[in-house]
Amino acid sequence: MINIQRQFCPIDKTCWQWFALNEGKVVGYVHAKRDESGLFVSNLFVEEAHRRQGIGKQLMESVEELAREEGFFGVRLQVDPAITDLDFYHSQGYWCLGTIHTYGKKLGG
Secondary structure: OEEEEEEEOOOOOOEEEEEEEEOOEEEEEEEEEEEOOEEEEEEEEEOHHHOOOOHHHHHHHHHHHHHHHOOOOEEEEOOOOOOOOHHHHHHOOOOOOOOOOOOOOOOOO
């Protein structure tokens, strides 16, 4: 059975982290920070051996529960479509708000 535990981030009291524990071992986590429009999820991870068991859903529902308790407007996140299961977020009721382009420049010889 999976147990979800929530705690404030040790350094910044405007963020929270949740851990999914299976028999005392961390098998997943999510990290969220307060921002201007609600909670921003910066990390969601579930160990590969524990995926497709509803753990990611439980973690995201925990974030949403806190957002409601705190009266936040909503929950946002950014993902890299190349390494993210977008269907997971769609199945949880999230939709794409826009596309962010990240640019870089290599410096040096």
